[in-house]
Amino acid sequence: xxxFLIKGGVPLQGxxxxxxxxxxxxxxxxxxLLTGEPCAIRRVxxxxxxxxxVQILESLGAQVKFERGTLSVRAQKIRGYADxxxxxxxxGSICIAGPLLGRLRExxxxxxxxCIIGARPINLHLKGFEALGAKIKIEGGYVDATAKKxxxxxxxxxxxxGSTVLGTxxxxxxxxxxxxxxxxxxxxxxxxxxxxxxxxxAMGAKISGAGSPTITVTxxxxxxxxEHEVIPDRIETATFAIxxxxxxxxxxxxxxxxxxxxxxxxxxxEAGVSVEKRGANxxxxxxxxxxxxDVTTLPYSGFPTDxxxxxxxxxxxxxxxxxxxxxxxxxxxxxxxxxxxxGADIEIEGPSAIVKGGRPLSGAPVxxxxxxxxxxxxxxxxxAKGTTQVNRIYHLDRGYERMDAKLRKLGARIQRVExx
Ligand code: EPZ
Numbered sequence: 347x348x349x350f351l352i353k354g355g356v357p358l359q360g361x362x363x364x365x366x367x368x369x370x371x372x373x374x375x376x377x378x379l380l381t382g383e384p385c386a387i388r389r390v391x392x393x394x395x396x397x398x399x400v401q402i403l404e405s406l407g408a409q410v411k412f413e414r415g416t417l418s419v420r421a422q423k424i425r426g427y428a429d430x431x432x433x434x435x436x437x438g439s440i441c442i443a444g445p446l447l448g449r450l451r452e453x454x455x456x457x458x459x460x461c462i463i464g465a466r467p468i469n470l471h472l473k474g475f476e477a478l479g480a481k482i483k484i485e486g487g488y489v490d491a492t493a494k495k496x497x498x499x500x501x502x503x504x505x506x507x508g509s510t511v512l513g514t515x516x517x518x519x520x521x522x523x524x525x526x527x528x529x530x531x532x533x534x535x536x537x538x539x540x541x542x543x544x545x546x547x548a549m550g551a552k553i554s555g556a557g558s559p560t561i562t563v564t565x566x567x568x569x570x571x572x573e574h575e576v577i578p579d580r581i582e583t584a585t586f587a588i589x590x591x592x593x594x595x596x597x598x599x600x601x602x603x604x605x606x607x608x609x610x611x612x613x614x615x616e617a618g619v620s621v622e623k624r625g626a627n628x629x630x631x632x633x634x635x636x637x638x639x640d641v642t643t644l645p646y647s648g649f650p651t652d653x654x655x656x657x658x659x660x661x662x663x664x665x666x667x668x669x670x671x672x673x674x675x676x677x678x679x680x681x682x683x684x685x686x687x688x689g690a691d692i693e694i695e696g697p698s699a700i701v702k703g704g705r706p707l708s709g710a711p712v713x714x715x716x717x718x719x720x721x722x723x724x725x726x727x728x729x730a731k732g733t734t735q736v737n738r739i740y741h742l743d744r745g746y747e748r749m750d751a752k753l754r755k756l757g758a759r760i761q762r763v764e765x766x
Pocket of ligand 1: 368369370372438464465466467468469470471472505506507508509510511512513534651652674675676717718745
């Protein structure tokens with residue numbers, strides 16, 4: 347297993363190019379299952395998660411080529427039954443269910459168990475499929491969705507924490523080939539849902555309202571092949587912006603979408619960090635001393651839960667009290683005890699982390715637990731005095747393309763080493 351060795355204290359300087367969005371690419375790759383014609387998807391990030399999805403598409407019978415960020419998929423003859431272990435390993439693969447049900451009227455996939463950040467049920471996905479007329483059976487760790495025919499209908503997809511991103515994506519993909527009109531209320535408004543809808547429309551689907559809480563899908567007979575370029579990764583953009591602020595550096599982030607990050611930019615400004623838009627680039631640096639602030643994670647366009655851990659790391663450096671409240675996932679504070687190893691002072695009170703910031707951090711060995719928690723540990727290590735060893739970085743490789751190489755280009759002293 348690999349680790350990162352980070353010698354901290356170097357202000358990041360220079361330019362970094364943002365990769366395509368993991369959370370947009372995964373459902374878009376699955377959507378290619380909706381047609382037997384060739385699809386070409388550009389700017390797909392090279393990550394363990396996207397490589398997993400390639401394996402899953404191939405296990406269903408699709409021909410797939412993935413080279414230099416372009417994925418060519420031809421799902422001419424496919425089956426509705428996915429390999430148990432493959433799907434079980436990556437939660438995001440749940441989004442093959444909608445396309446399989448939509449095209450084949452059957453989908454049999456392993457239930458994606460919970461994960462370290464929360465129980466993560468799929469009841470809303472299944473509620474949507476049933477509203478379209480599917481029969482759902484859960485047995486032997488599998489969920490079976492079958493339908494003689496799918497008929498459009500109006501459904502409310504809001505749950506305990508509000509809308510569901512992959513639930514909205516899955517139901518949208520099942521509805522594009524259904525008879526009649528489907529209206530999804532309390533739909534997720536994330537940019538990744540809009541990017542998926544754009545790809546589906548390029549394939550000939552009829553979708554309106556993506557990006558708003560009400561999405562309308564008018565079913566069509568058949569979809570055709572299409573080309574698409576995935577949006578830039580807003581979570582990677584936020585991660586690098588926060589790393590620049592934490593190290594008191596100045597970086598230019600190339601190919602970023604500021605309009606996808608309004609809540610994050612607003613909070614960074616409040617914390618004393620300037621994020622200036624220059625064409626398709628963002629220039630990030632501190633405009634004054636770091637200041638504490640309160641953050642509550644919410645569905646889009648609120649503050650993204652996938653940036654909560656990185657922001658928590660930043661606030662350990664801001665003198666004063668910051669309160670971070672996690673409203674989307676029940677247990678997404680795994681980074682807190684590891685940040686404490688670097689000297690941070692954070693207390694957990696129910697859904698909130700109370701950060702007493704301003705105490706300098708010092709390097710130590712820490713353990714990555716999940717994708718975004720690992721990014722927070724890297725940011726803290728870059729700001730800390732001395733050497734930090736971040737273990738189990740396979741978590742990071744799931745969602746960040748060549749993170750260490752990009753950071754080295756910005757002057758960071760970071761190495762990828764075999765874990766001892
Ligand atoms: C997507 O997961 C992202 N993953 C997550 O990013 C992200 O944290 C999440 O959306 C929220 O923004 C991908 O796109 C691959 P949800 P998803 O369904 O769709 C509850 C990362 O770090 N819920 O929007 O699985 C659920 O438990 C990952 O890149 C139900 O109760 O998340 C959660 O509390 C981590 N029933 C809330 O809704 C359901 O049927 C939001 O989950 C579905 C969800």
